[in-house]
Amino acid sequence: MELEKLVHIAGLIGEPARIKMLWTLMDGKAYTATELALFAEVSPQSASAHLGKMVQANLLKVSCQGRHRYFSYARDEVAYAVEGMANLISLQKDKLIPATKDFPFRYCRTCYDHIAGRAGVVITDRLLMLEYLVEKGDAYAMTAQGQTFFKDFGIDTDVLLKLRRPFARPCLDWSERRSHLAGSLATAIFEKIITEDWMRKVQHSRTLSITAKGQLNLYETLGIEI
Amino acid sequence: MELEKLVHIAGLIGEPARIKMLWTLMDGKAYTATELALFAEVSPQSASAHLGKMVQANLLKVSCQGRHRYFSYARDEVAYAVEGMANLISLQKDKLIPATKDFPFRYCRTCYDHIAGRAGVVITDRLLMLEYLVEKGDAYAMTAQGQTFFKDFGIDTDVLLKLRRPFARPCLDWSERRSHLAGSLATAIFEKIITEDWMRKVQHSRTLSITAKGQLNLYETLGIEI
DNA sequence: TAATTATTTAATTCTAGAATGAAATATATA
DNA sequence: TATATATTTCATTCTAGAATTAAATAATTA
Incomplete structure (x- = not known):
């Protein structure tokens, strides 16, 4: 059912370590599991599990080069979804940020x-x-x-x-x-x-x-x- | 810091009951806490807590009418963010859905x-x-x-x-x-x-x-x- | 007025799923 | 070949935060 999928995807994106990784990948570059673990401040094992789930859900794709595995967005829609979330952060009710809309x-x-x-x-x-x-x-x-x-x-x-x-x-x-x-x-x-x-x-x-x-x-x- | 906010917002949206409520609100209408509790299949108490958090984060706004409290999106960006997530669900790797891209x-x-x-x-x-x-x-x-x-x-x-x-x-x-x-x-x-x-x-x-x-x-x- | 409905609050319990630790796999390098 | 690095797997532990229970608040209706 549609709703179940939405719940699943939202849950994937909503986890702290995972959204941090997705945010890191916003520059369009591919990063290794270890690099993403560092950015997300989690252990390599955790990172690996998180990345596996996101690949499974077709949010990320992997390209293997030797002993390195490079992760990047599987499709543009992922970037738009992350961007959609990022657009929400600037104007919170308790905003301290001044006039400018664009952070x-x-x-x-x-x-x-x-x-x-x-x-x-x-x-x-x-x-x-x-x-x-x-x-x-x-x-x-x-x-x-x-x-x-x-x-x-x-x-x-x-x-x-x-x-x-x-x-x-x-x-x-x-x-x-x-x-x-x-x-x-x-x-x-x-x-x-x-x-x-x-x-x-x-x-x-x-x-x-x-x-x-x-x-x-x-x-x-x-x-x-x- | 920016990243912390993103993590917070993503976490809010990523919870099953909350994304279900947000999805329900996609039609632009306002719904009462009880209605949203039904849609999200959680108790009124849970729904109330979830809704409170989303209002706090300025994702939703409330308009009070008598003993009813109507919840709706606080701003268009919320709909775009939810839409961004929804756009991810159609093309999963293990898709069973046929040719048409739009679900x-x-x-x-x-x-x-x-x-x-x-x-x-x-x-x-x-x-x-x-x-x-x-x-x-x-x-x-x-x-x-x-x-x-x-x-x-x-x-x-x-x-x-x-x-x-x-x-x-x-x-x-x-x-x-x-x-x-x-x-x-x-x-x-x-x-x-x-x-x-x-x-x-x-x-x-x-x-x-x-x-x-x-x-x-x-x-x-x-x-x-x- | 009491009874009903809608909603919130607070204290406690519970659990999904993340983190951890140990070990395996696989590639690279010396 | 041995050693180091990158990554994954699995079994176990741990915990943030959701659900529950009970009770309070508040507006509505009879």
Whole structure:
């Protein structure tokens, strides 16, 4: 019966360790059982049991690589469900959070080693609009103007292009449901933005906060108002 | 911290009795504690405790009327979150369900006393497109052509218009995220469709199934193919 | 007014299911 | 080959939180 299934799925997602794991996986990356155990603060045995249940329920899928087993979402609907829950947390009755509706995490955060959230999407949009990057298949290619821009920005793209790692590719942003920039270029931009103190990492969180300096410079270099 | 809140909310939604109550409330109506206790198959005391927690977390709101306390969603986000979970149930690995992606409940169901789901939205769209109804403020008004159509259809709109109850108004459909028709006209249409055996109620469920006769007639009267 | 119905509260019991501990399996590395 | 690491399995223990029991509160009806 339908209702029984709903109860089952809700029960799976509602367990602390499991929702923590699901939250960790929101960046779209695959993680090993051990990594997820650490994030969820449970023992490897517990994690294994939890992960098994979620695979069973087709919430997660596993890809085996040697002695590692990488877990990730089995389908987009899982991310939407988790997002649906996350959207509930900002506006509790006893809210201490001020005016802004979007909690900072969605607004501006890291996704592995690059900028995600609204800020990530806006920057990516802008780089495309200014034709510093263009879509090419399922990746982004740099234009001549782009090369000049990034050089001025302080990024040596020649070095990046020689790396094995993908240079610039889209990464689906769950909160925006649109793509932001990933790859070695995205990492370089992120590092530059941090070292120049345009943004700051918030401790023990993937949240980023934008500095006044950053606001000014993002406007001057890319015409972005955040 | 953000993560703790997510764990809390997910835990609230993940409990069997609570998700059953939340599911019941998906039709947008308000229900008393006793009704919700029945739906969730728990004692009134348990239900009261569960409801208290959900009100506390601002998932539900209460409106008091005499000795009754009516519970309903505190905000749309709750419906989206529940919907997000429901979207996960159809495609489990061990699925027994055949081809159709949308499970019947979403497809065609009752919402209180009228037709909701995909079918409800399609019928409403068609009535507007054929200009039998037109939007008027936050309600629908019947046109002259509409009057003729409903008369041929076997509905005495003169009687309906004299009732206190709203004649025709939009009702947000959670699964479609669009409006379907509610009000006395919607009820009359629903009753007509049932008595003419165009659709049948599925026992102990809000699901409706469309008969062959219904398919034919919906096509002939409204040009709808379902 | 008393009796009835709706709901909540508080104290206690109970249990599903998570955590734990010990051991097995499987892959990688030296 | 032996050793270390990653992960799972199983049997057992433990506990958060749901259910229960009993009683209080509050509005409604007779």
